[in-house]
Each structure stands twice: as structure tokens, then as C-alpha cells.
Amino acid sequence: MTVKTECVFIKKARKQDVREKQTRVQRMCADSSGSASWQQANMPRLKSGGVPTLADVARASGVGIATVSRVVNGGVNVSPETLKKVQRAVRRLGYLPNHAARILKGGRTKTIGLLIPSIADSFFSSCAGTAGEVAQAHDSLLLFAESNNDPALELSNLAVLMQHRPDGLLLVPSSASNRALRLFVQQSPVPIVTLDRPFPGCAAVLTNSFEAAREATLHLVGHGRKRILCLAAEPSLYTIRERLRGYSDAMLAAGLPSLIDTSLAIGAHNAETLIQGHLGSRTPPDAIFTLKNSATTAAYQALQRLKLNIPREIALIGFDDFELAGMLRPALTVVQQPIEDVGRRAAELLFAQLGSDDGSTPPASLRRTRLVLPNRLLLRSSCGCRHSARGPEE
Amino acid sequence: MTVKTECVFIKKARKQDVREKQTRVQRMCADSSGSASWQQANMPRLKSGGVPTLADVARASGVGIATVSRVVNGGVNVSPETLKKVQRAVRRLGYLPNHAARILKGGRTKTIGLLIPSIADSFFSSCAGTAGEVAQAHDSLLLFAESNNDPALELSNLAVLMQHRPDGLLLVPSSASNRALRLFVQQSPVPIVTLDRPFPGCAAVLTNSFEAAREATLHLVGHGRKRILCLAAEPSLYTIRERLRGYSDAMLAAGLPSLIDTSLAIGAHNAETLIQGHLGSRTPPDAIFTLKNSATTAAYQALQRLKLNIPREIALIGFDDFELAGMLRPALTVVQQPIEDVGRRAAELLFAQLGSDDGSTPPASLRRTRLVLPNRLLLRSSCGCRHSARGPEE
DNA sequence: GCCGCCGTTGGAAACGTTTCCAGCAAACGG
DNA sequence: CCGTTTGCTGGAAACGTTTCCAACGGCGGC
Numbered sequence: 070m071t072v073k074t075e076c077v078f079i080k081k082a083r084k085q086d087v088r089e090k091q092t093r094v095q096r097m098c099a100d101s102s103g104s105a106s107w108q109q110a111n112m113p114r115l116k117s118g119g120v121p122t123l124a125d126v127a128r129a130s131g132v133g134i135a136t137v138s139r140v141v142n143g144g145v146n147v148s149p150e151t152l153k154k155v156q157r158a159v160r161r162l163g164y165l166p167n168h169a170a171r172i173l174k175g176g177r178t179k180t181i182g183l184l185i186p187s188i189a190d191s192f193f194s195s196c197a198g199t200a201g202e203v204a205q206a207h208d209s210l211l212l213f214a215e216s217n218n219d220p221a222l223e224l225s226n227l228a229v230l231m232q233h234r235p236d237g238l239l240l241v242p243s244s245a246s247n248r249a250l251r252l253f254v255q256q257s258p259v260p261i262v263t264l265d266r267p268f269p270g271c272a273a274v275l276t277n278s279f280e281a282a283r284e285a286t287l288h289l290v291g292h293g294r295k296r297i298l299c300l301a302a303e304p305s306l307y308t309i310r311e312r313l314r315g316y317s318d319a320m321l322a323a324g325l326p327s328l329i330d331t332s333l334a335i336g337a338h339n340a341e342t343l344i345q346g347h348l349g350s351r352t353p354p355d356a357i358f359t360l361k362n363s364a365t366t367a368a369y370q371a372l373q374r375l376k377l378n379i380p381r382e383i384a385l386i387g388f389d390d391f392e393l394a395g396m397l398r399p400a401l402t403v404v405q406q407p408i409e410d411v412g413r414r415a416a417e418l419l420f421a422q423l424g425s426d427d428g429s430t431p432p433a434s435l436r437r438t439r440l441v442l443p444n445r446l447l448l449r450s451s452c453g454c455r456h457s458a459r460g461p462e463e
Numbered sequence: 464m465t466v467k468t469e470c471v472f473i474k475k476a477r478k479q480d481v482r483e484k485q486t487r488v489q490r491m492c493a494d495s496s497g498s499a500s501w502q503q504a505n506m507p508r509l510k511s512g513g514v515p516t517l518a519d520v521a522r523a524s525g526v527g528i529a530t531v532s533r534v535v536n537g538g539v540n541v542s543p544e545t546l547k548k549v550q551r552a553v554r555r556l557g558y559l560p561n562h563a564a565r566i567l568k569g570g571r572t573k574t575i576g577l578l579i580p581s582i583a584d585s586f587f588s589s590c591a592g593t594a595g596e597v598a599q600a601h602d603s604l605l606l607f608a609e610s611n612n613d614p615a616l617e618l619s620n621l622a623v624l625m626q627h628r629p630d631g632l633l634l635v636p637s638s639a640s641n642r643a644l645r646l647f648v649q650q651s652p653v654p655i656v657t658l659d660r661p662f663p664g665c666a667a668v669l670t671n672s673f674e675a676a677r678e679a680t681l682h683l684v685g686h687g688r689k690r691i692l693c694l695a696a697e698p699s700l701y702t703i704r705e706r707l708r709g710y711s712d713a714m715l716a717a718g719l720p721s722l723i724d725t726s727l728a729i730g731a732h733n734a735e736t737l738i739q740g741h742l743g744s745r746t747p748p749d750a751i752f753t754l755k756n757s758a759t760t761a762a763y764q765a766l767q768r769l770k771l772n773i774p775r776e777i778a779l780i781g782f783d784d785f786e787l788a789g790m791l792r793p794a795l796t797v798v799q800q801p802i803e804d805v806g807r808r809a810a811e812l813l814f815a816q817l818g819s820d821d822g823s824t825p826p827a828s829l830r831r832t833r834l835v836l837p838n839r840l841l842l843r844s845s846c847g848c849r850h851s852a853r854g855p856e857e
Numbered sequence: 858g859c860c861g862c863c864g865t866t867g868g869a870a871a872c873g874t875t876t877c878c879a880g881c882a883a884a885c886g887g
Numbered sequence: 888c889c890g891t892t893t894g895c896t897g898g899a900a901a902c903g904t905t906t907c908c909a910a911c912g913g914c915g916g917c
Contacts, residue, residue: 120628120652122873133897138875148895163650168626169563169572170873173902178563180627189592189803191585198583201609210623213605215595229604232562233574234514256557258514370790393785396764398792409583516903527867532905542865564903567872 121162130158141166172234179209181419182235184227185264186218186243192362192389193241196264196412200239203416209236218243218306224250235259237419242268244305260422260436262415266307272422272438274415278308281404281444282315282360285386288402288446289356290323292453294384298347298354299329300340300364312360312388328354333364340367341374348375356384356452362391369401369451385451400449407442414440515556524552535560566628573603575813576629578621579658580612580637586756586783587635590658590806594633597810603630612637612700618644629653631813636662638699654816654830658809660701666816666832668809672702675798675838676709676754679780682796682840683750684717686847688778692741692748693723694734694758706754706782722748727758734761735768742769742777750778750846756785763795763845779845794843801836808834 123141127134132151139147140155141164147155158164172178181204185193201211214230216223223243227250230238238261242250245268254261254270267273289297299316301309313329320327333343347354357372359365365387369379377383379399387394390405422435448454517535521528526545533541534549535558541549552558566572575598579587595605608624610617617637621644624632632655636644639662648655648664661667683691693710695703707723714721727737741748751766753759759781763773771777773793781788784799816829842848 123875124873127897134874135876135897135899136895139896142875146895151895165622165625167567167628167873169566169628170902171875172563173561173567173873173904174875175902176875187592188582188595189589191588194585194588194591195583197588197607198581198609201582201607205609205620208623210627211607213591213595213607215592215599226599228559229602231559233604234561234563366787366790373790391787393760393787393791396760396767397787397790517905518903521867528904529867529869529906530865533866536905540865545865561903564872565905567874567903568905569872570905 120167121164122167123164126155126158126162126164129162130155177236177423178234179207180212180233180235181209181416182212182214182230182233182238182240184214184216184223184230184238185241186216188213188215191391192265192406192408195408196415199409199412200416203413203420207420216241216243218303220244220247220250223247224253227253236423237261239264239415239419240268240271242266242271245269245307260419262419262422264411264415267439272418272436272440274411274418274440274442276308276406276411276442276444278311278444279315279318281446282312282358282388283319284315284446285388285404286316286319286358287323288448288452289358289384289386290319290325292356292380292384294356294453295325296328296352296354297325297356297358299327299358299360300333300343300368301329301331301360302333302364303361304331309360316358316360333367340364341371344368344371345375348377354383356380356386359385359387362387362389365389365401365403366391369397379451380453384453386446390447394447395449397451399451402449402452402454403447405445405447407444410442414442514561515558516561517558520549520552520556520558523556524549571630571817572628573601574606574627574629575603575810576606576608576624576627576632576634578608578610578617578624578632579635580610582607582609585785586659586800586802589802590809593803593806594810597807597814601814610635610637612697614638614641614644617641618647621647630817631655633658633809633813634662634665636660636665639663639701654813656809656813656816658805661833666812666830666834668805668812668834668836670702670800670805670836670838672705672838673709673712675840676706676752676782677713678709678840679782679798680710680713680752681717682842682846683752683778683780684713684719686750686774686778688750688847689719690722690746690748691719691750691752693721693752693754694727694737694762695723695725695754696727696758697755698725703754710752710754727761734758735765738762738765739769742771748777750780753779753781756781756783759783759795759797760785763791773845774847778847780840784841788841789843791845793845796843796846796848797841799839799841801838804836808836 123134123137127137130137132155136147136151137155137159139145140152141159144152168178181200183197183200185197188194188197197211197213204211212230212233212235214226216226220243224247237259238257240261240263242263244250245266251269254268261268261271263271263273265275267275286297286299297316297320299313301313303309304313316329317327330343330347333340344357357368359368365385368385368387372379372383372385379385386402386404388404388406390403394401394403418435418438418440517528517531521531524531526549530541530545531549531553533539534546535553538546562572575594577591577594579591582588582591591605591607598605606624606627606629608620610620614637618641631653632651634655634657636657638644639660645663648662655662655665657665657667659669661669680691680693691710691714693707695707697703698707710723711721724737724741727734738751751762753762759779762779762781766773766777766779773779780796780798782798782800784797788795788797812829812832812834
């Protein structure tokens with residue numbers, strides 16, 4: 070018997086020790102002071118080690134735990150004076166609900182997972198921004214992870230993400246043919262909306278890459294260009310493939326030969342020698358259509374270095390607008406993607422699938438919704454149009 | 464007795480009901496199929512409602528919960544055959560640890576809070592990117608929130624963020640004079656590192672705005688400019704104030720009058736009329752120094768529209784590099800900030816404060832560390848230098 | 858041959874919250 | 888004056904983990 074008691078004692082002492090350590094570490098920033106006057110109070114220091122809990126508040130205000138919980142959750146069925154008393158204690162102790170404990174009870178985590186190739190890419194950071202706004206409107210937080218377009222990394226980060234049990238997932242799938250990802254999607258306990266690229270079994274918010282590329286190409290054709298070079302990187306990506314398809318389709322319709330070079334890696338030097346090579350051929354291109362932001366700027370820089378006159382000697386249209394495209398000389402004609410709308414609409418679609426907080430039933434049709442937002446051809450002067458007369462457009 | 468039993472029964476039934484509903488909602492995407500062959504097995508359906516738990520795995524593999532936990536956490540002190548058996552069950556059931564339950568036990572949450580003004584701002588999204596890399600290296604996730612530089616929003620989002628109990632905080636404080644924020648920082652249970660702007664009591668990773676602004680100004684002076692207009696927006700921000708100080712200091716040292724206009728709101732039109740106003744004065748500026756990316760592009764656009772020759776008639780240096788600054792005609796001389804390093808170093812500093820996973824003691828000095836990273840003056844041609852000879856530099 | 862050690866295992870407590878239920882007092886209708 | 892409702896309150900179970908401890912069997916050393 071004594072042995073047992075002693076064991077218990079040891080156990081308690083150890084617990085205390087751990088607590089002590091944790092607290093010390095946690096307090097590293099808080100040092101002394103603080104509103105911790107209550108800590109030296111009469112209570113046995115049983116609880117109240119580090120961060121205040123419901124029980125601490127309950128003890129400090131002399132009510133039950135359940136009552137404090139009710140107060141924290143909106144204060145229904147609580148008498149005014151109790152309400153006030155508890156609220157004071159909450160403020161005094163600086164109590165914040167422990168989210169982990171809340172979600173352990175099975176409710177929403179108020180968290181949306183966002184898995185994108187790279188947050189440093191302005192396209193995806195813009196998506197993240199508007200998605201974050203929507204999340205905030207539903208007072209949820211965004212949980213970020215990056216995939217670098219690498220299926221393996223994507224999968225492992227997805228696993229980490231799912232351990233946090235987000236209510237839903239915004240996903241930019243690296244590739245539609247990823248078997249493991251497809252399996253995950255099928256078994257996913259939460260709704261998934263993909264951005265920018267479709268994935269079988271998921272709702273998706275896309276842009277009409279095909280039509281936009283087709284339109285841009287035909288625009289160049291309309292300017293009398295006959296040898297339009299299409300520069301693409303990473304044809305493994307859905308959007309790039311679609312744009313390629315649009316380009317080819319337009320060229321075919323115009324009775325012109327497709328001229329595609331997918332060898333462009335990121336980096337200006339490569340672009341320069343690459344373009345130089347094309348220009349030196351027997352039948353040099355009289356226009357370039359780039360399918361990607363980095364390709365566009367690389368091509369532009371290369372053409373500048375080669376002292377080629379844009380658009381007289383060679384026209385240029387690029388995919389994806391960027392801030393200063395209109396300030397360049399000549400101003401760049403680009404396909405402008407509705408980037409921010411993609412993030413916003415995807416998040417809205419996701420929250421629609423989650424349904425309102427009241428257990429209302431979200432229509433099952435949302436699961437397969439496919440939203441296609443329109444790209445816009447932003448005519449400036451690099452395509453041959455005379456938009457540069459007044460300088461950069463507003 | 465019977466009453467009590469009935470009560471229990473009813474209770475169970477209700478629970479079941481809730482479970483059922485949750486499961487239905489959660490499964491919306493999963494439909495039928497899946498690897499759920501084990502669900503129709505012999506066991507009473509006591510547990511195993513939706514997402515598999517440790518107990519489910521334990522039952523499926525015929526061992527105890529504790530053993531499964533050991534397997535999941537690295538499999539020390541588990542016999543090889545048990546290990547294999549449990550691992551198979553884990554895979555078959557698609558078990559993922561419930562993060563909430565884990566952190567409820569008091570460990571690290573493997574989560575870093577990131578509170579920035581706006582993720583859509585390329586400066587902060589770059590920071591976020593590198594910070595995210597560091598976080599991933601410590602297999603943690605980033606929890607995002609935006610403040611819009613609004614102290615009230617900052618505080619409320621901070622409260623939401625803290626409910627998720629991040630292990631540490633990366634913060635871009637909207638203002639150092641925010642009393643409530645200062646109170647929060649003092650009592651914060653977790654270490655905080657601020658980015659780009661200092662805050663009393665926090666470690667900080669900054670850039671030497673003062674020196675860089677001074678250097679840029681003196682560079683313009685060196686080109687013989689005498690009336691250098693400084694365009695600033697939001698002088699409430701630390702970095703802007705520092706840059707203003709650097710400018711003023713340089714002008715004073717050069718015996719020139721400071722010419723500061725802080726009335727620039729974001730938007731090109733305002734900049735145009737604003738600059739037009741300055742140019743129409745009796746003593747028009749012969750150089751402009753802009754303290755902010757948006758001000759730089761606005762000024763550049765305005766000068767282009769007004770058909771002013773840069774740098775002959777008016778020189779221009781801007782704060783913050785951007786991708787195409789070198790491709791403009793003339794190429795823009797800018798102060799290049801070590802954006803990515805800021806995010807990376809800040810995250811590293813934060814994790815250093817957290818200490819290694821083993822309860823080692825992180826040196827307390829880290830708490831007040833202030834890292835100042837150097838800005839670089841990137842000479843191109845808009846300041847008067849002849850760097851444009853070969854076209855845009857690499 | 859007994860004792861104690863070691864490797865392996867499972868039971869059970871604890872983490873902080875929500876929520877069901879019961880208890881209690883006051884108010885109210887009969 | 889009693890029975891019932893109503894409003895407020897607190898106890899306690901449950902969520903899924905981790906981890907402490909006890910138990911158990913085998914084995915080597917004395």
C-alpha cells in the first residue's frame with residue numbers, strides 16, 4: 070500500500086517537473102510581470118501550470134466548468150451576473166480556448182488546407198490571398214503546404230496536412246495521373262476543390278486555357294504572322310497542355326504549321342540561345358507565343374538583347390499578365406488570367422460543399438462542379454496592335 | 464435500473480445518429496468503394512464510425528492501443544512480427560494520427576503562426592515561401608493570417624491564430640505603438656520573431672533601411688542632383704520611417720533641402736497629378752526617390768506619360784526590386800531587399816528559440832536577437848549611370 | 858532452482874473541451 | 888399547497904492520443 074502511494078507521489082512529482090519545464094520554455098518571452106497575480110493565490114497549484122484552461126477560469130470565477138464553456142460559446146442560458154463574472158475572469162486570465170481540445174470533440178476544425186506548388190509564385194500567392202479572404206469570412210484559417218509540382222512531395226505534405234484534420238482541401242494537383250493521389254482523393258473524408266488544374270473526382274475551378282490560347286494565336290495570325298513559335302515549359306502540366314492544344318488548333322485552322330519548342334527551361338540564358346537558334350534557321354519565326362510567365366519575360370529579355378524590333382520584326386504574346394507588362398517598351402500583349410477569382414471561387418465552392426454550420430445538407434451536385442473562368446486577351450503593342458500611342462494603358 | 468439502462472440506450476442511439484451524420488457529410492467525396500472492406504467485419508460497430516483511430520487499428524490487428532501507438536511513433540520496443548502486423552493494419556485502414564489529440568497531450572503542435580499584412584504582396588509572399596521551407600525542414604506547417612496593416616484586424620486574427628496553439632509566431636507588426644499587441648507579446652507563451660519591422664520585446668529580422676536609403680540618396684547627389692523629391696506612402700510604417708530618415712540624413716549631409724511628399728496614395732493617377740504638380744513648381748525636382756514598390760511603378764508610369772526623359776531630365780531610384788525592373792527602358796535603379804533571406808532567417812531564428820525536439824535549452828539571448836540584413840543598391844540606368852549599354856543586365 | 862533482469866505488452870490516466878443529463882430553486886397554474 | 892414548468896448550474900462522459908506503470912514470460916547468473 071505504501072509502495073503504491075509512493076509511486077503515485079513520484080508520478081505526480083514527475084508530472085510537475087515536466088510542467089515546470091514546459092512552462093519555463095513557454096515563458097521565455099514573458100519573463101516576470103504579466104497579469105499572473107492570480108497564480109500565487111490560495112488554490113493548490115494542481116492545474117494552472119502554463120496556459121489557462123477552462124478549469125482555471127471556472128476556479129477563478131467560482132463557477133462550474135460547464136458554465137464557463139457556455140459563456141465562452143456565446144453565453145446562452147447563463148444569468149447576466151454569472152456571465153459578467155466569468156467574462157471578467159476570462160479577460161483577467163487571458164484565457165483562449167484550446168482549439169485542439171475543441172476539435173477533438175468532433176466539430177469543425179475551422180481550418181482549410183491549401184496545397185500549392187509554391188507560395189512564392191505570384192499566381193498561387195494571389196490565389197492564396199483571395200482564398201484566405203473567403204476563409205476569414207467563414208472564420209477559418211488557411212493551413213499551407215507546398216508541393217513544388219513534385220508528386221512525392223505532394224503526397225507526403227498532403228499526409229502532414231491531413232493530420233491536422235482540415236475541414237476541406239484546396240489543391241493544385243501536380244499531375245492528374247498520380248495514382249496515389251487519385252486513391253487519396255477517392256477516400257478523402259473531406260471535400261476537395263482543385264485550382265487551375267482538374268483532377269478526377271474533384272470539383273475544380275479552372276480557366277479556359279484552350280480558348281484563350283486559340284484566341285491569342287488567331288490574333289497573331291490576324292496580324293499577318295505566318296511562322297508563330299510557341300515556347301512552352303513543362304508540358305506535363307494541364308494548363309500548358311491546354312494552351313498548346315489551343316495554339317495547335319488555331320494554327321491548324323489557319324492552315325499554318327505548328328512550331329512548338331518545349332525545351333525551354335527556366336532561365337534567361339537558355340532562352341536567348343534558344344531563340345537565337347530559331348532565328349538563325351532558314352525560316353525564322355515572325356512571332357512568338359509564350360505559354361508561361363517566366364517564358365514570356367525570358368523571351369522578352371532575349372529579344373531585347375538581340376536588338377530585335379518588337380513587333381516589327383517579331384511579335385510577342387505571353388500568357389499571364391504581370392504588373393509592369395504595360396510599362397515595357399513595347400508594352401506586352403498578354404493573356405490575363407482571372408487569378409484572384411480562381412482562389413476566391415474555389416474557396417467559395419469549398420465552403421459551399423461544407424454547408425452552413427447548422428447541419429444543413431449541401432447539394433451533392435457541388436462535388437463535381439467544374440467552374441471555368443474566362444481569360445482575357447489584353448491587347449497592348451507587342452502583338453502589332455497600336456496601343457502604345459498614349460503610353461502605358463491604365 | 465431499467466430507466467437508467469434506457470437512458471443509456473437513448474444516449475447511445477443519439478451518439479450513433481450524430482456519428483452517422485458526420486460520416487455522411489465527410490464521405491460526400493468518398494461515395495462507395497474505398498478500402499473499407501474491414502468495416503463490415505465481425506466487430507461490434509462501437510467505434511470505427513468515420514476516420515480510423517488508434518483503437519480501430521488495435522482491434523484490426525489484435526493488439527493493444529499502446530502497442531499501436533508505439534508502432535506509429537517509430538516502433539521502439541516492439542517485436543518484429545507485431546510491428547509488421549500493426550503496420551499492415553495501419554496501411555489497410557489508411558490510419559492517420561489525429562493531430563489534435565496529439566497536441567492535446569501537451570507536445571509541440573508542429574505549427575508556426577505567420578501573421579503578415581497581405582499574402583498577395585510579393586514581398587511577404589516571398590518571405591512566406593522561404594519561411595515555409597524552413598518550417599518544412601522542421602516538419603512543421605505554416606498557419607496563415609493576414610492583418611492588412613490594421614491593428615484591430617491584426618489583434619483579432621492573432622487571437623484566432625493563438626487558439627491553434629502554434630509553437631511560435633512570425634509576425635509583421637502593423638505598428639510598434641499598438642498597446643494591446645505589446646501586452647500580448649509580453650504575455651505570449653510562445654516565442655515571437657518579427658519580420659521587416661521591430662517590436663519591443665521580440666527578436667527581429669530587419670533590413671538596413673536607413674543606410675540603404677542614405678546610400679541611394681547620396682548616389683543621386685553624386686550624379687549632381689540637387690532637388691531630390693522623396694515620395695513616400697504610409698509613413699506610419701517602420702521601414703518607411705527609416706528610409707525617410709536615411710534620405711533626410713543624406714540630404715542634410717549634402718547641404719541640400721529635403722523635399723518630402725507623403726501624400727502619395729496608391730494608384731497611378733494620383734501619382735501623375737502629384738508629380739505634375741511638383742514639376743510645375745518654381746524649382747522642379749531633378750530626381751525622385753520612391754520609398755515603396757507601388758510608389759516606384761506609379762512614379763515611373765507618371766514620368767513616362769509626361770514624356771519626361773529618364774534620367775536626363777529627371778532621375779529615379781526606387782525601393783524594392785521587381786522582376787522586370789531591369790527590362791524597362793530605361794532600366795530602373797533600385798534598392799534590392801534581401802526578401803527571401805528575411806523569411807528564412809526569421810524562421811530559423813524562431814526554430815532556434817524553440818530548441819531541438821529533445822528538451823535542450825535554447826540560449827536565452829535569442830529572445831532579443833536583432834538581425835539586420837543588408838540591402839543592395841542595384842545600379843541600372845534610371846539614376847544616371849550608364850548601365851543600359853548592353854541592355855538589361857542579367 | 859530461485860532471483861532478478863530484460864523485452865514486450867496492455868491497462869488506464871491525463872490532456873481541455875463540449876454536451877448530455879440531472880439537480881435545484883423559483884415561478885406559476887391549478 | 889402541490890405539481891409542473893422554466894432557467895440556471897454543475898458533474899461526468901467522451902473525443903484520440905501519449906505515457907507511466909504493472910504484468911508476464913523467458914533467460915542467465917548465483
